[in-house]
Structure formats: structure tokens, C-alpha cells
Amino acid sequence: MDPENIGIKLTILQQKLKSLKIPVIILFEGWGASGKGQIIGKLIHGLDPRGVKVYTVGEISQDENRFPLMKRFWTKIPEYGQISIFDRSWYRDVSISRVEDKLSKREIDLRFREILNFEKQLSDDGYLILKFFLRLTKKEQKKRFEELESNKATSWRVTAADWKHHNDYDEYLYAFNNMIEQTDKSYAAWIQIDADDRKKAALQIFENVINAFEKRINTNTQNIENKTIFNTNPVKELKDIDPDVYYDETMYKTELKTAQKRLFELHNKLYLTKTPLIIVYEGWDAAGKGGNIKRLTQGLDPRGYEVIPVAAPTTQELYHQYLWRFWLSLPKSGHIAIYDRSWYGRVMVERIEGFCTEEQWKRAFDEINCFEESLRSWGAVIIKFWLHINKDEQLNRFYERQTVAEKQWKITDEDWRNREKWDKYERAVNEMFKYTNTEYAPWVVIESNNKKYARVKTINEVIAQIEKYGIT
Numbered sequence: 001m002d003p004e005n006i007g008i009k010l011t012i013l014q015q016k017l018k019s020l021k022i023p024v025i026i027l028f029e030g031w032g033a034s035g036k037g038q039i040i041g042k043l044i045h046g047l048d049p050r051g052v053k054v055y056t057v058g059e060i061s062q063d064e065n066r067f068p069l070m071k072r073f074w075t076k077i078p079e080y081g082q083i084s085i086f087d088r089s090w091y092r093d094v095s096i097s098r099v100e101d102k103l104s105k106r107e108i109d110l111r112f113r114e115i116l117n118f119e120k121q122l123s124d125d126g127y128l129i130l131k132f133f134l135r136l137t138k139k140e141q142k143k144r145f146e147e148l149e150s151n152k153a154t155s156w157r158v159t160a161a162d163w164k165h166h167n168d169y170d171e172y173l174y175a176f177n178n179m180i181e182q183t184d185k186s187y188a189a190w191i192q193i194d195a196d197d198r199k200k201a202a203l204q205i206f207e208n209v210i211n212a213f214e215k216r217i218n219t220n221t222q223n224i225e226n227k228t229i230f231n232t233n234p235v236k237e238l239k240d241i242d243p244d245v246y247y248d249e250t251m252y253k254t255e256l257k258t259a260q261k262r263l264f265e266l267h268n269k270l271y272l273t274k275t276p277l278i279i280v281y282e283g284w285d286a287a288g289k290g291g292n293i294k295r296l297t298q299g300l301d302p303r304g305y306e307v308i309p310v311a312a313p314t315t316q317e318l319y320h321q322y323l324w325r326f327w328l329s330l331p332k333s334g335h336i337a338i339y340d341r342s343w344y345g346r347v348m349v350e351r352i353e354g355f356c357t358e359e360q361w362k363r364a365f366d367e368i369n370c371f372e373e374s375l376r377s378w379g380a381v382i383i384k385f386w387l388h389i390n391k392d393e394q395l396n397r398f399y400e401r402q403t404v405a406e407k408q409w410k411i412t413d414e415d416w417r418n419r420e421k422w423d424k425y426e427r428a429v430n431e432m433f434k435y436t437n438t439e440y441a442p443w444v445v446i447e448s449n450n451k452k453y454a455r456v457k458t459i460n461e462v463i464a465q466i467e468k469y470g471i472t
Contacts, residue, residue: 030134260299283387
């Protein structure tokens with residue numbers, strides 16, 4: 001391939017990718033002094049910089065360490081039609097960090113699983129992922145280090161850590177080889193490049209990038225593999241749950257105050273132990289989510305929680321994989337996030353209203369389980385509530401909202417349209433329970449015909465789940 005034509009060809013292909021809204025991730029891993037920086041520089045030179053972002057991944061920062069492992073990479077994925085280039089990536093956690101931090105097998109396996117889930121979800125969503133590993137012999141690496149050190153202008157680029165990596169070459173070689181072996185998948189395959197010859201290596205990379213761009217443009221299809229099977233626990237269907245529970249309302253104020261006091265104590269312990277808490281509220285329209293959340297938060301320190309109302313995605317959010325916006329809104333360790341509606345919109349409203357394809361919402365069960373598994377592996381306590389009322393109670397509340405002046409803003413034409421689709425939503429909810437009620441992220445149905453009963457039960461369920469995970 002003529003080097004002079006590479007830039008022109010890359011620019012043309014980049015514009016075609018943009019018009020097709022195909023997002024691209026190109027990552028470079030490899031040995032120190034293998035030429036990653038130089039090759040990225042040449043690659044960028046052949047692309048329109050307005051559609052490219054470059055990220056250099058180093059050690060995780062103190063702030064990043066307060067979030068799940070993969071969040072810092074979810075924040076960097078490109079919009080549809082854009083390109084992100086990584087100088088080192090999420091693979092640092094299973095190569096360099098693996099050796100330096102002497103990670104346990106359990107931790108290494110967990111990180112591999114997180115990476116595979118991450119790449120599979122992006123690939124399934126249409127992302128083109130190119131992974132390059134630049135190989136370098138120990139002899140050649142030593143030669144390049146010495147050349148860099150001999151020049152005052154470049155000597156700073158060789159650190160004590162670089163020489164340590166060189167001296168421990170065999171240990172890092174094993175980590176790199178195992179990394180490639182564990183994560184070489186059809187949807188995100190490794191392309192290994194012999195970097196001893198700089199010019200030849202650069203040309204091979206450009207050829208692979210161009211070929212991959214052309215292939216994807218010509219087919220415009222992604223490689224979707226079979227879903228992962230998650231173990232879920234049985235849950236009653238909504239028809240078998242009576243939302244009309246007798247409750248002695250004379251006890252309400254006392255029981256509510258007692259529960260809120262205990263919740264406040266546990267919130268302090270969550271903060272001290274740096275345990276994040278994620279609470280999801282789903283339920284029928286007019287089931288009382290707002291009032292329920294209000295009573296729950298009255299038992300929390302206002303400095304340590306956030307209520308996140310989830311509406312229809314914005315234009316920017318629609319240009320990313322649908323879980324992207326939820327990764328961005330996660331709480332720091334020791335803090336609480338309360339979601340008023342959530343990622344489950346994918347398998348309910350988006351499914352029923354046709355805002356996603358059947359293949360997308362069916363795939364979402366697995367993606368959501370992966371997402372919640374990542375949160376639990378991080379250390380989060382996850383609680384998911386479905387506030388359940390019957391059709392007659394919903395109708396009464398709709399009429400009340402129409403007739404009471406201060407409540408009229410709560411009722412919309414959309415609420416009435418959703419009511420007409422009650423049976424469709426009920427089937428969708430039952431499937432949601434069936435496929436996403438995991439041990440680490442259970443669904444709890446709150447019988448909500450009596451709002452006061454529902455509020456007390458919800459807070460007590462939060463207390464029980466926190467205590468279940470050893471916070472007492």
C-alpha cells in the first residue's frame with residue numbers, strides 16, 4: 001500500500017463510517033518502546049481530528065478508584081460515527097497491573113470477565129473494536145531504551161519502572177500472552193504486530209485498520225454471539241400478588257420514624273465502610289414512587305445520596321450504547337443513588353413502544369445482568385423495587401389527579417395511553433422478573449394499594465438488604 005495514499009483513504013473511510021453511524025475503538029497494547037505513540041501519531045494524521053479522541057491510560061486515579069473498575073472506560077467510548085483511540089486501555093488491569101499489584105487469581109478472573117462483557121456489549125451494539133498488540137524482543141527493547149537514554153531530549157521517556165519491566169520480561173510476557181489468549185474473541189480479535197521493524201509494523205497496522213473499515217462499511221453488520229446464561233431466582237407473577245394489604249394506619253407514624261432512624265444509622269455505616277448503595281424504583285404509573293422515595297430519603301443524610309429521575313434519553317445519550325448514561329450516573333463508594341425509573345426501561349417502555357428492536361430488548365436482559373453483576377463485584381448493595389397496584393386503584397388515582405388542582409401536573413395523556421397497554425406491560429414485567437431476579441440484585445415487589453404500608457415496607461426492605469450484606 002502506497003504510504004502517500006494511506007491518509008486519503010483513511011479520511012474517506014472515516015466519513016463513510018460517520019455517515020453510517022458506526023463507532024470505532026482502536027486500542028494499542030504492547031511492550032514499552034514498541035512505538036505505540038509514534039504509530040498513533042501517524043494514524044491520527046490520516047484522520048479528521050474532529051471525529052477522533054485519543055486517550056492515554058495510566059494508573060487508576062484516587063477518584064476513579066471510588067467507582068466500578070470499568071466506569072472510567074465507559075465514559076470514553078465514542079459516540080456513533082466517532083473514533084476513540086487508546087494508548088493502553090482496560091487491558092492494563094490484566095497485564096501490567098496484574099504483575100505489579102500481584103493480583104489474586106480470583107481478581108484476575110473477575111477483571112477478564114468485566115472486559116469480555118464490556119467488549120461484547122459494545123460489539124453487539126455496533127461498535128467496531130480493533131485491538132493491536134505490539135510485540136518486541138527483549139534484546140530490541142534494551143537497544144531502544146539505551147538509545148532513548150543517550151539523548152538528552154528523550155532520556156526522560158525511560159523510567160525506572162521501564163527498566164524493571166525489562167528485567168522482569170518473562171513475567172510480563174506470560175501476563176501478555178495470557179491476556180491475549182483469554183480475550184481473543186471473534187467480535188474483538190487481537191492483531192499481533194512484530195514491532196522490531198518500525199516501518200513494517202506501522203504499515204501493517206494501517207493496512208489492518210483500512211481493511212477493517214472497508215469490511216465493516218461493506219457489510220455494516222456486527223458479530224453477535226450467544227448470550228451468557230445467568231442464574232436467576234423464581235419470582236411470583238403479578239397476577240399472583242395481591243397489592244391490597246391490610247395495614248393498621250394508626251401505627252404508621254411510629255413505624256415510619258423507627259425505620260427512618262435505623263436507616264440513618266446504616267447510612268453512616270455505608271459511608272464509613274465505603275459501601276455504595278443502588279436503589280431502583282419501577283412500578284405502575286401512579287403507584288406512589290415519588291411519595292415513597294420522599295419518605296425513604298427523609299431517613300438519609302442529604303450529603304450522601306442523589307435521586308436520579310430517568311426520562312427519555314437525550315440526543316447525546318441516543319448516540320451511545322443505552323447503558324452508557326447509567327454508568328455515568330453511578331454513586332461514589334459510600335454514597336447512595338436512587339433511580340426513579342432505570343435501565344429497565346429497555347425491556348418495558350422501549351420494548352412496548354417500539355423504541356428498540358426485538359433483538360435489542362431480548363439481548364438487554366443479559367446486558368443488564370452483566371451491568372448489575374459488575375456493580376455487585378465492585379461492592380455495591382443493589383435493591384430493585386416494583387411498586388404494585390391493581391387497575392382499579394390506578395384508575396382512582398388518575399381521577400384524583402385530574403380533579404385535585406395541586407396534583408394535575410402528575411397526570412398526562414401518556415399515562416392514559418400506557419393504561420390501555422396494561423396487559424402488555426404486565427407480560428413485560430413478568431419477563432423482567434424472570435430473567436433479572438438474581439441473588440446479587442433481587443426484585444422486591446411492594447404491595448402499594450395502601451401508600452403508607454408501601455412506604456414502611458420499602459424502608460424496612462432497604463434495611464434488611466443492607467444488613468444481609470454485613471452492614472449492621
